[in-house]
Amino acid sequence: MNAAEDADVTGTIELSGGLLHLKWSPGDVVTERDARTLxxxxxxxxxxxxxxxxxxxxxxxxxxxxxxxxxxxxWPVKCAAVVGTSPVDQTLADFYMGRHKPAHPTRYFTSMDEALAWLNEDAPLV
Structure with missing residues (x-):
């Protein structure tokens, strides 16, 4: 993958405090290429x-x-907390978890604080 392709990706992922943080912006459309790059x-x-x-x-x-x-x-993931705020967000998350059965524990939350608490409980953050 070259730098130009890498820069043209929908979404960001960072490492912060022992936690991978994947984020999209409202209105984003995610493709397979985006997913593989992330x-x-x-x-x-x-x-x-x-x-x-x-x-x-x-x-x-x-x-x-x-x-x-x-x-x-x-993924190099122990567990994943998915945070969204709308019925569409929850529908996308539910479909993903139900259909694709991720290999790691995955839960949907509407609260960032609850998501972080669950992540810390399941895999204490460093």
């Missing part, structure tokens, strides 16, 4: 460790099937 970044950031992951998807417009399948693949 997963590649997560592997690089995690340094081979399985970490808890916070996913902010508030206002996400769409995730294509290829992206959903890619996201259901192997």
């Amino acid at each position: 997963m590649h970044r997560a592997r690089a950031l995690s340094g081979g460790r399985a970490l808890p992951m916070l996913v902010e998807m508030t206002g996400l417009e769409w995730i294509d099937q290829g992206a959903l399948k890619a996201f259901a693949g192997t």
